[in-house]
Amino acid sequence: MTQVADFEQMWRDLAPVGRSASSGGYFRQPWHAAELELRAWFREAAAARGLEVDEDPFGNLVAWWGPDTGAEKVLTGSHLDSVLDGGAYDGPLGVVSSFAALDLLRERGVVPTRRLGLAAFVEEEGSRFGRACLGSRLAVGATTWEAARELTDRDGVRLGDVIEGPTDDAGSTLLEGVVTYVELHVEQGRGLIDLDAPVGVHDAIWPHGRYRYDIAGRADHAGTTRMEDRADPMLTYAMTALAANKQARLSGQRATFGRIDVRPNGTNAVPSHVTAWLDARAESDAALAALVAAIEKQAGDRAERDGTRVAVTAESVSGEVAFDAALRDSLVQRLGGVPVLPTQAGHDAGILQDAGIPTAMLFVRNPSGVSHSPYESAETADCLAGVEALATTLTGLVEA
């Protein structure tokens, strides 16, 4: 089967790019070597299919199929970047499936009345500049270039020094005329495992946010300073991390401290400062606010005891996204009644939906149940079922 061979060839081409030999995970941060190679691959895959590629001033890419008739456009795709030490599928599965679905549409002789775009949004994970879905936010104007250009990565490099950005106030015109977006993604949990289904549809994204905890203490010698004379921010941090876990468990929500930066981070020094990031998600905006407030309260109580000071900054907070109900219902019907579940993960699809573009999400079973991890996986048969579902969906949309 040409389709299977082509699909597998795309995976073989992508497999080594940015892969860590020690962990088996991927490091595909925007505008670093691995991610630039993925962009080059995207342009080659488009060129091999005779598609024109547009790139906006932020690095978002769209490969276009079909003549620009001025009619409303349909968009599919996902992203190519990864979290640090992430999996192979989160992002690339949606991009590869877009090309594979297009191949199916052509094989089946579909004649589009609407132009179809295949998209790769930049910095979806926020793993370099700390702002998730940065590319799509810039593309729809939800984040301004004036704000984004000042973001810095872990090495202190400004985004404005990495890319030139727009030369005038126009921003991105890449999504002009787009009336529908469909993103296919690998599942990031165990929903389809439990339901024994290869493909599903997301109806909503949980509200979520990132909160920076700056905990200030006093540097001291780890040997000579009596325990009772210390103001150790590591203790405040440790209690806060445990409190976050407990609050999330008790309420059925999610809270994680996965990133920490300690100063001076020396074995024989009580730290002067701990910065840590809370990732919190909940089933409703009210539940998220309650969760975040409970954690902050416990951090403040512990800080008082430790003689430290805590400042909490919400770096990004996204309310609940409900995907377009009519689009979702037509998809489910067309696909013969696939499961419908919410997701706890943020996606460019959420940004486009929030920007007023009716959006839908397909997702493919992940037998490991884990993502943002080298263990993330997907069976070829399930991926091909995903491509088939995407092709079916797109056929209905471009022929509409």
Next chain:
Amino acid sequence: MTQVADFEQMWRDLAPVGRSASSGGYFRQPWHAAELELRAWFREAAAARGLEVDEDPFGNLVAWWGPDTGAEKVLTGSHLDSVLDGGAYDGPLGVVSSFAALDLLRERGVVPTRRLGLAAFVEEEGSRFGRACLGSRLAVGATTWEAARELTDRDGVRLGDVIEGPTDDAGSTLLEGVVTYVELHVEQGRGLIDLDAPVGVHDAIWPHGRYRYDIAGRADHAGTTRMEDRADPMLTYAMTALAANKQARLSGQRATFGRIDVRPNGTNAVPSHVTAWLDARAESDAALAALVAAIEKQAGDRAERDGTRVAVTAESVSGEVAFDAALRDSLVQRLGGVPVLPTQAGHDAGILQDAGIPTAMLFVRNPSGVSHSPYESAETADCLAGVEALATTLTGLVEA
């Protein structure tokens, strides 16, 4: 007064080297720019006094005063490197005071019958290659070059690629013939504040050790993975850090987690791995063993609950050091009954004492009570009292 002016000039020369403009702390890691500048300063200070400088293959420096008569030698000095974001005095005060004390001896017309060496040992803090007192350990042969050359810094650079080391089995001959060592140091606690004294003598160093905790969990998406499906090593770490603090408080000892390395350290990823370093000190070898065992036990219990795995590696453990009693008693008598206290901090003096060289330590009041910190401090009057005490001590030793 020439003495005060010279002493203050030495501080002015050293003050800017390796200083962070943001924290006011010092970054003087061995063989990096700041520390190399301090070595150049040491050679200039020696040359200005007409002293010859010997350097051993590990980078330890000694400036010699008086003819090499073959008689037993007396050594004083300290170190020039700092912890990350450390204070100005820890190390340099002993080196600067050595030069200042020598100036006093000459001013007073002391004629040495024993050769006097002024030493600057390398990598005392272990802040680059993780092994405290590395220079003095190599100088006395307590650590072999075969083992030390394989040590790596945080960037993965091998010590063997930074310095050439000895070309044969001889190692260092720098301390040959040294029969006494006296190290002056800034106090690293509040002992002399409470006793209202400018200078004291240490009689012992508490047993202490560094223990690496490798906590392995499973990387996961911070949003989509249910709390109960995780194996999060950050939780095991957090509980262990709190347990260490509690155990030390309850037993009157010291335990600190000041350094942590998280993989992948991403905001939206449950970490796959946490490495953290425990610094533990106690008043006796038995108390240290009990403290360390209690912390490891609590870490193991928590790991079982978290579904993670903990491996503890003792990177370095030093038993109690009792400084030479006769030398200490003669110092105290000569200085007119200064306070005698143990220290919880490791020092090159402990390594030389353990190697069979009778050793003593003077220490100078630190009004902040803190060290390994930008807040570390010392009054000029107290420093000059320290120089005077050191000069008095050395006079007795080189005229003996």
